[in-house]
Amino acid sequence: MHRYRFVLTRPLQFLPVIFGISVITFILVRLIPGDPARNLLGSRATPTAIANIRAQYGLDQPMWLQYLYFLKNLADGEMGKSILYKIDVLRLIVTRIEPTVALVASSVILSILIAMPMAAIAARNAGKAPDHAVRIVSTFGIGFPPFWLGLMLIILFSVELGLLPVSGYGATIGDKLAHLILPSLTVALSLSTVLTRSLRAAMIESLKSDVATAARARGMPEHIVFWRHVVPNSLVPTVNLLAVNIGWLIGGSVVVESVFAIPGMGQLLVRAIFSRDYMVVQGVAMVFACATVLVNFVADIVTVAIDPRVRL
Amino acid sequence: AGVLTIGRREDSTTFDPIKTAQNIDNWVFSNVYDVLVRVDKTGTKLEPGLAESWTTSDDGLTYTFKIRDARFSDGTPLTAEDAVFSLLRIRDDEGSLWSDSYKVIDTAVATDPRTLTIKLKNPSAPFLSTLALPNASVISKAGMESLGADAYAERPIASGAFIVEEWRRGDRIILKKNPNFWQADRVKLDGVEWISVPDDNTRMLNVEAGELDAAIFVPFSRVEELKKDPNLNVLTDPSTREDHLLINHAHGDLGKREVRQALDMAIDKRAIVDAVTFGQGTIANSYIPRGALYHYADNLQRPYDPEKAKQMLADAGVSNLTLTYLLRAGDEVDEQTAVLIQQQLAKAGITANLQKVDPSQEWDMTVNGDYDISVNYWTNDILDPDQKTTFVLGHDSNNNYMTNYKSDAVKGLVAKARQELDPAKRAQMYFDLQKMAKQDVNWIDLYYSPYINVARKNVENFYQNPLGRFFLEDTVKNQ
Amino acid sequence: MSASVLSVRDLTVKAHLDSGVRVLLDAVSLDLAKGEILGLVGESGSGKSLFCRSLVRLLPSSRLTIETGIVLLEGRDLTAVTDAEMLSVRGREIGMIFQNPTSHLDPVMRIGDQIAEGIRYHQDLNARDARAAAVEILAQVGFPDPVRHFDSYPHEFSGGMRQRAMIGVALSCNPKILIADEPTTALDVTIQAQILNLLMDLRDKRGLSIILITHDLGIVAQTCDRIAVMRNGRLLEEGPKRAILSHPKDPYTINLIHSHPSMPEIGVSAGSETVRSTGALKPLLEVDDLHVRFPSVGRLFKGAAGKAVSAVSGVSLIIMPGETVGIVGESGSGKSTLARAVLGLTPISSGHVSFDGIDLAQQRRAGLAKLRRETAMVFQDPFNALNPRLTIGQTLAEVLTVQATVAKLDIPARIGELLDLVGLDREFAHRKPRSMSGGQCQRAGIARALAVNPKMIVADECVAALDVTIQAQIIGLFRDLAAKMDLTLIFIAHDLATVRRLCTRTVVMYRGEVVEEGPSEEVFSRPKHAYTAALIAAIPDIDPDKPRLKGVEPKPGEPIQTIKRMP
């Protein structure tokens, strides 16, 4: 499978990226004014107690040494101990990964489910009323702040209509799905508009393309032309756009997680930053970075699978 | 019967009582652990906990506790040995955030399985109150040694009303009734779930929609609206929370007492109570909160008088007073207060430049004295006023709670009051301290506010004492 | 002649644009007999493609409408049938193949599936039978290994094979009529011959009727039975090919026939000009054992990465001042690379290039400076060679300013002169490329080259994209300039006839090497190398009675060729 040969070689390119990110996060979090020890102790802090904690977590060591420890830990598959939670960062992250992944995944799926038909309707009626409607909806859809939208959805669907749970994550699969509907809808309402616009443009282009003309010239009815030729040829730019957006979603899930009380990594990260829990910030940043890299990797694979011309 | 679900802002961080100083943890400790000495519902009296009774030697140095016949959640009996282990651990363990408060303990020994004897290094009036801190909860020595501290911190073996059944990090803590609790008959609930819902609005909507039985930290702005909902009870329980405006005495003109007094008069506390707390708070007149031990109700209150304040500033030779107002980001109430105070000060000719920084940094900056004024608050976690007084007036390591306030007379009195064992004399000492502080304007007292929680109508006896503890032993959830 | 399968009467197509209504096809009437090949010729924009597309009602935009006229296909009027009926006409009755197979084949679908798609849809076959039928068709259109090629994607093929695949797709529905819209314009002469042979074979075997659109009269002469000439949306004349070719009536047709490259021109012949070079003169350009290699890209699976593609290997050339040298060779033979290397635009891997005595490898800075001042290049694609944001005047002024050979005040005058020189109106100084035709842009490009006041111009296929008539004008222009200004000209083309008419010396390249070189007359009349002979033989002659050599069939495993995309 020569076309997929990059699957073997590409991961090597991730290393410098991950390394770069580890350096940047490490320096960045330590540049932030504020002291994790003092933060932990709160208003009852005394100098001895502070010094004690700093020593415990190695915060009194020179920075480069701390970084070496961090690397050494990473090599051992550890990420150090959380100052706030007092447990291993990796263990902590593992408990919080699933909700974020589920949120991102369901949002993306929902967005695609919304964007695909919207774009199809718009593109096949380009310049007519349905197209204008889709364009206006999607131009408006981008502008809503997600926290506001989320709250509105809760008020409508959960409080007034009582159809869906207000917030939280749930324990069983069905329960989780029910809990994910509103948050992923919140994300999807804006993400899908971005996808719709991109897909619509690509489809219109593709509908006018020689490929479509050639298919029509051999007597293919319009739906076959559209679904078998136009759609596959429109996907590549959207796949890449989606990958970039998933990257953003992974790193920016905090607002939706917070509105819907989803116990994910975004919330963990924000609390860690606010309490200067260095190890956790570093750990989460690394995991986010790896996830983003992975998503782009998958997008590359999908691109190659869709378009045989692409070589990576 | 039933499981009570309670929404709160954040999830716990640990179940190891000595390793946290956060209310969010302490409040759940009170459900899970038991302490030797408890604070009662009113938050003004100590009452027996695991210690059935106790005696104090005349010199105030030796305390002897009779340990109750109680058992841990795993069924093993709780002995004086466990109490010793717990106290020495909080004093000596290197991970303990509280060792300073327990350094006063000289020795703690189990003279027999039911008797605990503690010797202090010096007499300490607040000592008993410290034992009521959730951080001094009695932990199972055997349990800790067999599980190890990390595992114990996840699922502790304790002797409180409830057992930690499951902890879904970031989401909820699921507690189940502890059949081995020595007051197990008192507990009506089958279990409790502490659920983290960080967004205030979402948390309230959850209760309105009936998905949560109760929610804590109700924003002031929501009280009126929630009260209108026939399915809900809005509970305002007295607290020891007191909001104040810190003044950095070390910065220029703020060192002058007249200037500080002028500031006090330039601030309209009534307006703050109205606009920020939506009338839920009451104007504060002392650093010791109303309802707390030794609160001095007749303490001086300076009237709001911007003109007079202006005059006083002029008399003190201060013109164009410009102050940096350090503001904690992300706290709605603080921001609202800041906006109000800024406008009020402007009326007295004082310019306040708001500087908003994130909470952790704000904390750092106040400690380092990089501010002129800043709003802060305090809630007591022990009944005795000594802890707060020492921090605020006692010239300890914190520069008098970051204010750099200096008064030798006050300092001396704080130390004396700590060692005075006669309640009446002590009360007088604290009255004097409150008067002196007010006179010097160590800081500006703004308002007291209650704990505001909301519960659905079918929940009864859900209440929080002034020190923050939830008495879920008595809570009932009707179907 | 048998009864016509298709007859068109008074077909009129109008465009309803914002600027008003334009008539694109003006009452065109035509008949197509069974088993006949009809050649449709005419300049670009004359409406050839539009005519064919209106037959199957596939107009390129909703703003174009068929206003009047009828299209009778075996008695049915196609302008009146329903859209659903039209679906069964397209493909099944009338198949189409297009000029640019690269853009008309679905790049993300296997070739076989694209053929099978039509079969399944029109003949209601199941997947397996459709596959078998598709393999059969692939074999028919000349794929050496149809079973394997079924699973290939279009980009894995050379241009010729893609065009075969395109024909296969059109044949898949077993049509009665095939419309071929410039099926070979994008291809090399040798491949072109193969494709045309294939079409004629198919006509013979299947009894197809074919409409062949082209702007090359040579192709028509060699392949068609009848010719129709179009211009400006109107049918100028129509008739049996011999009649039209020997007795054209319309002045346009006459002009068209006379400007065909294979027509021997009377009076002017490049070969008759004496070569001015004498032994005493110093050569202007010396190329010695030049190699240019590119790292191979994107072919990881074939051998180790980093193995180089040798675009030019071991070329030696000497060009004297004032010479006009033609370089010919099939696409991908390294002509452009050689030209760019010579001008210092592509790094050379080994060998020497010296211009006017300065060795580029040794004195790079000085050499390049001299090159930039004294040489200029004219590009193949007239639109892309000009910066679309600048007016022609700005473009020229910039060159003059940077070269600083003309005083600032004299620049406008000089621009005027340059435009005069290339035969453009002076008002073109204020136009942008987008508002100009290809020929006009090409002239502007030449003006830019001349602005440098060069000793040498390298013209890289600068007429390939143009109409025959315009082609002839530009070649005339070059000839004049060479004569007037003592220019040295390197003229690259794959069109041998053009080179023959213009150049005194011809160099033939094949796979990066020079296989033959000599005075043009000699090379063309007595080719020494077999490849040169094949190239020359593949040119379709306008005389229908001069037989063409059969094109060389592609050998399996031959490297995929680069395909030129026409604008």
Place this chain on the structure above:
Amino acid sequence: MSVDTLSSGSAGWRTIFSKHLMLVTGAGILLFFVLLATSAPVLAPYDPILQNGDARLQAPSLLHPFGTDNFGRDVLSRVIWGTRIDLQIALIGVAFPFLIGTAVGTIAGFFGGIVDALFMRLVDIILAFPFLVLMLSIIAILGPGLGSFYIAMALVGWVSYARLIRAQMLVLKNSDYAVAAVSLGFSRMRIMFRHLLPNAIAGSIVFAMSDAVLVLLSGAAVSYLGLGVQPPLAEWGVMVAEGQSFITTAWWITLFPGLSIVCLAFGFSMLGDALGERLGVGE
């Protein structure tokens, strides 16, 4: 004047309008907000930060068309004054990434080789770097406020522009007119900035319009986390975030600034679409 010319004139105007509908709407909306911003002192009926304890949480009325907030401040006036800040956010939040990205992309794409390789690694890192960590860290380091926000946006945002421009440059630098420019002895600077960049930049300009929307929303998200502009400044994101507590009791506090964000975003999107069609982006 005859009826005939009048009607044909208006018909002409109408076709022009409908043809340029998106451009006109987009530009019109933006112009409206710009006017609002510049004439805020004249248009706003009240002082946007003046509190009025007697007029708190009043529903929209003639006196206060958009109602008042919890300090009795006039929401309409705050929305109008907020225009200044939010336009500035959109403008500066896009301008710096645009300039930096364009410069970097031009250089990387033009020179290729090691410069480009280094640049691509940097892009990889920034793309993979969790935006939130960066944003919150920078805000924490420099303190909340517009300055930190702009810096954070610039540090991250340039990547998109650089990628767009670089991709264009890679294509254009091999175009015939670039080669022609080289063969004519033009300097690199001239080729890069006079010949290639103007042809490469259209896509970025269009992207900038949708980026402006993203910037506005990022600003709102930061406000939600409590790290928005310094109070008592009126900024729409902060207004929506702060008004959340009153969403069920005093909907007007959030609705009007929220709608303003949506409208401004709509204007930018429209303009972006129209420019995209005009400049032939994606063809």
